Amino acid sequence: MRNFLDTLVSRQDMIISAFLEHIYLSFVAVAIGIAIALPLGIIITRYRRYAEPIIGVTAVFQTIPSLALFGFLVPILGIGSPTALIALIIYALLPILRNTYAGIVGVDGSTIEAGRGMGMTRTQILRQIELPLALPFIMAGIRTATVLTVGIATLATFVGAGGLGDIIYRGLQSYNNSLVLAGALPVAFLAIGFDQILKWIEKRATPKGLKT
Amino acid sequence: MIRFENVTKRFPDGTEALKDISLVLPTHELTAVIGPSGCGKTTLMKMINKLEKPTAGSIYIDEKPINGMDEVQLRRSIGYVIQRIGLFPHMTISDNVALVPKLLEWPKAKKEERVRELLELVGLDPAIYMDRYPLELSGGQQQRVGVIRALAGDPNIVLMDEPFSALDPISREQLQDELRNLQQTIKKTIVFVTHDMDEALKIADSIILMRDGQVEQTGTPQQLIDNPANEFVRNFIGVERINQKRTFGEKRLMEFLDLFTADWAGDAKKISADSSIEEAFLQLDESDQDYLAVVQDGRIIAYANDRDLLKAALAKETGVLA
Numbered sequence: 001m002r003n004f005l006d007t008l009v010s011r012q013d014m015i016i017s018a019f020l021e022h023i024y025l026s027f028v029a030v031a032i033g034i035a036i037a038l039p040l041g042i043i044i045t046r047y048r049r050y051a052e053p054i055i056g057v058t059a060v061f062q063t064i065p066s067l068a069l070f071g072f073l074v075p076i077l078g079i080g081s082p083t084a085l086i087a088l089i090i091y092a093l094l095p096i097l098r099n100t101y102a103g104i105v106g107v108d109g110s111t112i113e114a115g116r117g118m119g120m121t122r123t124q125i126l127r128q129i130e131l132p133l134a135l136p137f138i139m140a141g142i143r144t145a146t147v148l149t150v151g152i153a154t155l156a157t158f159v160g161a162g163g164l165g166d167i168i169y170r171g172l173q174s175y176n177n178s179l180v181l182a183g184a185l186p187v188a189f190l191a192i193g194f195d196q197i198l199k200w201i202e203k204r205a206t207p208k209g210l211k212t
Numbered sequence: 213m214i215r216f217e218n219v220t221k222r223f224p225d226g227t228e229a230l231k232d233i234s235l236v237l238p239t240h241e242l243t244a245v246i247g248p249s250g251c252g253k254t255t256l257m258k259m260i261n262k263l264e265k266p267t268a269g270s271i272y273i274d275e276k277p278i279n280g281m282d283e284v285q286l287r288r289s290i291g292y293v294i295q296r297i298g299l300f301p302h303m304t305i306s307d308n309v310a311l312v313p314k315l316l317e318w319p320k321a322k323k324e325e326r327v328r329e330l331l332e333l334v335g336l337d338p339a340i341y342m343d344r345y346p347l348e349l350s351g352g353q354q355q356r357v358g359v360i361r362a363l364a365g366d367p368n369i370v371l372m373d374e375p376f377s378a379l380d381p382i383s384r385e386q387l388q389d390e391l392r393n394l395q396q397t398i399k400k401t402i403v404f405v406t407h408d409m410d411e412a413l414k415i416a417d418s419i420i421l422m423r424d425g426q427v428e429q430t431g432t433p434q435q436l437i438d439n440p441a442n443e444f445v446r447n448f449i450g451v452e453r454i455n456q457k458r459t460f461g462e463k464r465l466m467e468f469l470d471l472f473t474a475d476w477a478g479d480a481k482k483i484s485a486d487s488s489i490e491e492a493f494l495q496l497d498e499s500d501q502d503y504l505a506v507v508q509d510g511r512i513i514a515y516a517n518d519r520d521l522l523k524a525a526l527a528k529e530t531g532v533l534a
């Protein structure tokens with residue numbers, strides 16, 4: 001324990017910068033993931049024929065072990081943060097895409113028909129009915145994606161993109177358990193912290209009339 | 213007036229939901245469209261606000277073909293109560309009711325005024341209900357909101373697809389009465405889809421009876437009962453009801469007082485409570501007024517119009533419908 005605290009103090013700068021890198025990687029990956037998956041999820045509810053194949057493809061990516069995916073990308077993109085980001089984005093896509101799609105498709109058809117019958121345009125139906133009602137699902141998807149990304153970002157170190165994985169890896173190489181812990185604990189806290197924050201947001205995002 | 217001219221609807225899967233239908237739905241009247249499940253009632257109704265488009269034929273509103281009209285504008289000008297209530301669960305009652313006024317970009321004060329007025333119209337206290345959410349209301353209350361939401365934009369035409377079918381019998385009767393009274397004041401052109409003959413007889417000015425994508429008979433409730441066009445119509449109305457009308461026509465008015473209207477402001481011809489229902493029908497036919505005043509011991513104790521009399525004639529036993 002003493003040892004661990006000493007390590008924290010002596011490697012403070014390195015740990016903090018790795019921590020910030022880690023947040024940066026996860027955050028950017030999730031943000032870009034949302035920017036791609038949310039519109040795509042909405043579009044495939046309009047062209048349902050393509051929904052299954054597109055979700056299927058993202059699901060296949062998901063099943064590729066993360067280390068292997070990093071391995072595939074290095075020969076193509078070289079090493080560095082873009083490679084890590086792209087891998088992370090690929091993992092973030094599926095939960096957001098799937099939940100956006102499921103959330104919108106799950107909106108009661110009679111509700112939408114009522115909107116149509118009263119003269120709402122498609123955009124009005126999307127923005128005033130479908131999205132608000134699907135929001136809790138979409139937020140749940142973003143939460144899953146975030147937790148997943150924070151975990152997988154520990155592998156970014158293998159493509160030279162930094163993050164808390166650096167600390168863990170160094171600790172492993174030098175048989176320094178305290179250093180391993182100094183990298184692993186923040187990752188765990190990050191994942192749990194994001195999960196809690198997003199869970200809270202998810203609750204707030206649930207339309208008031210649906211909470212019973 | 214809404215007019216269908218040789219309208220046929222064939223769905224992509226080949227189902228022919230409407231087969232060469234021509235009919236007229238008169239302005240300011242409540243027309244019930246009735247028939248067994250799957251006969252095309254909903255499809256017929258959805259043609260009017262272009263939720264479905266005819267495969268052949270045309271539909272006219274006040275003699276203007278709706279074919280060329282912008283569908284979004286058209287829908288905003290027509291009230292619509294969908295088969296399953298279809299209130300927006302994430303919007304307050306106030307926002308639900310004000311939806312079409314909002315689409316029509318009414319000023320805020322006018323929208324709010326309208327919401328209050330309509331809630332009061334169906335006996336929901338605005339102070340209590342405006343800010344509630346649909347799921348906090350009972351089925352009957354939700355359905356009332358569904359009805360007033362359709363009236364909010366002050367449309368001339370209101371389409372209602374089995375609006376009361378999911379309710380318990382007591383709420384249903386109550387809402388039917390309310391709709392009937394409401395219609396006396398608002399005088400909209402209402403298209404009311406139902407599969408319940410009691411409901412149609414009770415609230416409709418005229419009835420369109422459908423089977424298998426075709427119209428079997430149209431007429432007032434009384435015409436249908438007096439002269440069913442064929443065996444199907446007779447069965448659908450119920451042989452029982454037709455016979456009942458014959459025997460019960462001899463019963464006396466005083467037995468059905470609770471089916472009649474308690475108050476009526478206009479003129480009414482007087483009739484003794486001892487008269488038979490048959491007699492009352494005749495008297496009402498001869499009179500220029502809509503109502504008869506039922507008199508007992510020199511006092512008016514109730515008012516009855518042709519609908520009340522019909523209800524009495526069809527009542528299974530004294531007082532059951534009350």
Ligand SMILES: Nc1ncnc2c1ncn2[C@@H]1O[C@H](COP(=O)(O)OP(=O)(O)O)[C@@H](O)[C@H]1O
Nearest residue numbers: 223225227229248249250251252253254255256
């Ligand atoms: N979108 C659709 N595609 C194919 N068939 C349909 C569609 N909508 C309705 N139908 C069919 O058309 C017929 C009439 O349906 P509908 O108008 O809903 O009947 P009702 O309201 O009288 O119960 C039914 O046989 C129904 O299965």
Ligand SMILES: [Mg+2]
Nearest residue numbers: 253254255295
């Ligand atoms: Mg129907």
